[in-house]
Amino acid sequence: MMTSANDQDLFIAHFDQAKNHLPGADIDWLANLRNNGLSLFKKVGLPSAKTELWKFTSLNPLRKQQFLAPVTKAEKSLSVTDLPRLLDETKSHRLVFVDGFYSEELSDKGLPKGVRLQSFAAALQSEPAVANKLQQNLKPRDLAQEQPLVALNTALMTDGFIIEIAKDISLDKAIEILHFGSGTPQSSYHNRNVITVGAGSKATILEQVADRESHVYFSNSVTDVTLSENATLHHYRIQESNASAFHVSSVQADVGNGSSYDSFILNTGGRMARSDINVNLVAPNSSCHINGAYMLKDDQHCDITTRVDHKTPHTSCDEVIKGILAGKSRGVFQGKIIVHEQAQKTVGNQSHRAMLLSDTAEVDVKPELEIFADDVICSHGCTSGQIDEDALFYLRSRGLSREQAQSLLVNAFLADAVEALQNEDLKDLFLTRIASWLGQNPQ
């Protein structure tokens, strides 16, 4: 077994190789930020089983890989027809990232009004005012101990998307972002994304992670979200990469007065996928929904870790996560709701339900309530089990085959998490994904 010092070495070497290629090399504040990130990462290293937040998710398979530094863009040529698309052009405006780098030629042209879309690298190369604004929107995180991969991202952030939505804009098109793996083996990238939504605006951002063929790569992305007053952001993500890919993502959203952050994550791909979602409800009447579903098979591993900080009175959060586990897969859910002392009148509900379809699957759950205010209503619920035999019998007694009945029940189980989505197109899309997964993996 490799020691933790060796684990870090690869990524520290990446930094040395990449530092002259990283965007914004001549910007002082950025250089400082990167150096801070690197020294923190050096100090803490990759999380191990002893890191409480990574207790159930081992990075050992990742440690065995020899990833390449995030230096050069992929050479493989791609055309738009090679790429999957979730919503058609009339319903979404799409940005495309190939192996972590923004591709202008593959992305849609013509911007929706009131929106500024830019790649992270381009933003750093534009005039200082833009770059400095970016500085404000990169959120300071508690990088110590538990978040070494955020620190690593900070050191190595190469590209990403910057989405700025002005005041009082209601977007009729969704903004779709495709993160596409072109098939470059052992590539690694650390995208840094920034989303800011102006007062009174509404937007839907839809991220898709997909790739062309089976290959090993490592994506470590960090997204900083800021919602000012009375804004609504629907942030939906679908991760359906090949079963050899490693994905680690961390979203931190600060939600302002009267605003709502609505997140949904559908996870079917990857060898290992870890999604951290941290929401700060920093002003009264802010709220969030963190919903999601995962469907796993073979030796896939999916970890959804959420943390909601209720920092002021009259805030609410609602989480519903559902999981289906087949093969030797392992599902992890860790959800923390923290109600700070001054956050009276908080409502926080959380539920995680898992259905195990095989004898070798495993689910580990750690829902946490940490409450320092008294006038609150908080709850969490977790269940784990298999398909209800009674329900199965009922359906079979009405002439359905065992397969049909099981499929129907699993579908219904997952659909519950999707039902809450307000966007009908996306609801259909997710339901189709669930149905096709079940079609490919008959139970």
Place this chain on the structure above:
Amino acid sequence: MAATLETVEQVKSLEMEKYKYGFVTDIESDKAPKGLSEDTVRFISAKKNEPEWLLEWRLKAYRHWLTMPEPTWGKLQHAPIDYQDSYYYAAPKSNEDRPQSLDEVDPELLKTYEKLGIPIREQEVLAGVAVDYVFDSVSVATTFREQLKEVGVIFCSISDAVQEYPELVKKYMGSVVPYGDNKHACLNSAVFTDGSFVYIPKGVRCPMELSTYFRINELNTGQFERTLIVADEGSYVSYLEGCTAPMRDENQLHAAVVELVTMDDAEIKYSTVQNWYPGDAEGKGGIYNFVTKRGICRGKNSKISWTQVETGSAITWKYPSCILQGDNSVGEFYSVAITNGRQQADTGTKMIHLGKNTTSRIISKGISAGKSQNTYRGLVRVSAKAEGARNFTQCDSLLVGDTCGAHTVPYIESKNRSARLEHEATTSKISEDQLFYCRQRGISEEDAVGLVVNGFCREVLQELPMEFAVEAQKLVSISLEGSVG
């Protein structure tokens, strides 16, 4: 926000509430020198006339203890423990010459019991309870022993058991909680001074409820109790444990170990009412209660049930657990934990499902008031072979006042698809509607809160044996007296 203001005031008065059982009995005692070293361990062992193997075991534990880190994962804050600042052995002087009947018992002791409100003779007759009083680590009076002997039940102090039933002790001690389990259990293994030993032979239903009253009496004396209960095939026993402690200034370390073993079709019901001194209004001087309690359902269809009412101690660190090894075995955990003032409780359970069709049930009720922190921390683990395992967990927290905290940290790990696990937790304050309803029917606010809290805890309190339920209800009301309405 009038209600909130009132609550704040009530909580304030709660903090001032004096500890009812705060008094010190003056008995000259036979102490080991202050501090912890191999010599201390040897002193204790020699004092107790222990066989070589036990001394070796203690020393092994001591040496291992030196290498172990302090557990830091609990949501607890306290100054580092100075292990050299405690006495590890204190026995009432009359130990060498044990009293054969109550008449021979030191009158000072009897007075102490009277102050506690448990007149010893009355209790014998009244409750049908055999009490193995543990007074400063050494058992001084064992009642009903003869009667129990008739049916073959062994109920004695663990020191006696070491002398009289060394084979049983050797076989089971450390088999559930190995000495290296955690730092506190390890310390206990090295320096445990006394405790209870119970053996229920095959097919015997213990004719009475067994009970031990623990009481810390000497200043600066850590209490290191060790309890071992073995229920052989088809037997049943209900064991009660309760504690009160006198007022003092320095923090006291209490690291107990309880081990339970059940064979086929056997059942152990273990109930605790814990009311150690919680410290003063600033949280100074309370007991540090680090307890390792674990039971193993070794046989088929066996059952272990833990019930606890935790109202005392400055710090409670305690996770009564069940290892469900035998097929169809059952584990239960019922808990009420009340914290106020500056108390900190981090308590919960572990249910480890290994056998087929094993069932566990966890009901935890946490009530926090004042400036206290109350955490439920639990683990439900289903191994791959535990076909048809079933768990139901319910953790409810009630907050009284806005300066306290209530936390829930459950871990749920399932490796078996046929396992059905359900966990639910809620946190809220006392419902204004319920209080209003009671008040408009002429019930005073204090009584109304009492009613609501009682209702909140009822599921757990009703699991207690009758004699204990009364005491527990009293404790609950004492804890909340003057606090909330």
